[in-house]
Amino acid sequence: DGPATALRWADWYQGIATLAAHQRASAAVQVELTSHPDHPDLLAAYADLLLDGHKHGYDDDPRAVQYVVDLIDRAKDARPDNARVRFVDSFLALHLGNKDAVVQIGRVLTEPHNSRINRAQGMWMLALVSDPSDFGDRPEWDLFDQTGLPGWIHHARFVVSYANGEYEDALHAAMRFGMRDWYWGYIDRAAALAQLGLKTAASLELQQLVLLNHQFPKNPERFLSSYVPNCSLVEHIKEGLEKAGLSKRDAH
Numbered sequence: 174d175g176p177a178t179a180l181r182w183a184d185w186y187q188g189i190a191t192l193a194a195h196q197r198a199s200a201a202v203q204v205e206l207t208s209h210p211d212h213p214d215l216l217a218a219y220a221d222l223l224l225d226g227h228k229h230g231y232d233d234d235p236r237a238v239q240y241v242v243d244l245i246d247r248a249k250d251a252r253p254d255n256a257r258v259r260f261v262d263s264f265l266a267l268h269l270g271n272k273d274a275v276v277q278i279g280r281v282l283t284e285p286h287n288s289r290i291n292r293a294q295g296m297w298m299l300a301l302v303s304d305p306s307d308f309g310d311r312p313e314w315d316l317f318d319q320t321g322l323p324g325w326i327h328h329a330r331f332v333v334s335y336a337n338g339e340y341e342d343a344l345h346a347a348m349r350f351g352m353r354d355w356y357w358g359y360i361d362r363a364a365a366l367a368q369l370g371l372k373t374a375a376s377l378e379l380q381q382l383v384l385l386n387h388q389f390p391k392n393p394e395r396f397l398s399s400y401v402p403n404c405s406l407v408e409h410i411k412e413g414l415e416k417a418g419l420s421k422r423d424a425h
Contacts, residue, residue, distance in 0.1 A: 176215055178201070179205040180202075180218055182197060182198040182201035182202065183218035186198035186222065188324065188352065189354060190229070190354075195222060198222055199223075199226070211247070213248045213251040214258075216244050217258040220240075220244035220261050220265070221264065224265060228399040229399075241265055248261075248262075256282065256287065256288070259281060260282065260294050262278060272302040272402065276299060276302060276303070280295065290322065293326055296329060297326055300329035301400070305332065305333045305336035305337055305403075318349075331361045332401065332406065335368075335410065340365050340368040341369065343365040344365035344369065347362040356385040363376075363413065365413065366417065367417040372417065375413075375416065375418070390420075393411055
């Protein structure tokens with residue numbers, strides 16, 4: 174039905190992030206790209222879906238990341254100032270370990286003239302790659318308390334609070350995550366609950382995490398590092414998951 178409909182499918186996926194949603198959204202965007210091969214939003218949306226497929230284990234194509242690079246280059250050639258293009262470009266930079274690029278894009282997205290969701294996305298990126306102690310009580314955090322924002326965007330608030338040992342605030346952010354059919358919210362909730370000593374509740378979250386992602390216990394670092402670029406923080410979150418019951422036996 175046109176690029177706008179395909180982009181709505183892509184945005185719908187962002188609130189669900191399951192394999193089935195990924196397949197449906199990818200199909201819709203691919204169809205429209207055949208008719209609009211230079212559409213910057215479609216290029217960025219497809220790049221985002223491909224990168225997610227790689228990070229979440231939905232697609233094992235070894236060429237996926239290079240294809241994402243090519244798509245984003247084409248999108249930037251068409252519209253370098255496009256907000257969707259910038260945000261997906263920051264995700265790619267995050268995946269490639271280019272933190273300076275993430276910071277640069279994050280600062281552009283948080284400029285006052287941008288939309289509420291774009292500013293929240295910029296804060297998301299800045300929080301993930303900066304020293305968590307630099308992100309305390311900021312007015313921008315109010316953006317994350319708005320309903321209607323994708324659940325995963327609350328992960329940034331979780332990261333900052335958890336890194337600072339503020340586990341109650343981390344749990345508050347994790348509870349806003351939602352997205353009950355995607356495993357990431359269960360990571361945040363299980364770790365925060367366990368650090369608060371609520372091990373029974375943490376164990377239940379962990380069980381659901383493993384049900385949704387059987388591969389996670391075999392290589393937790395691989396999945397954690399996708400959205401937590403700080404190595405020491407990865408270990409900190411893993412510590413919380415271990416308190417919740419994550420162990421080698423879960424891998425079997």
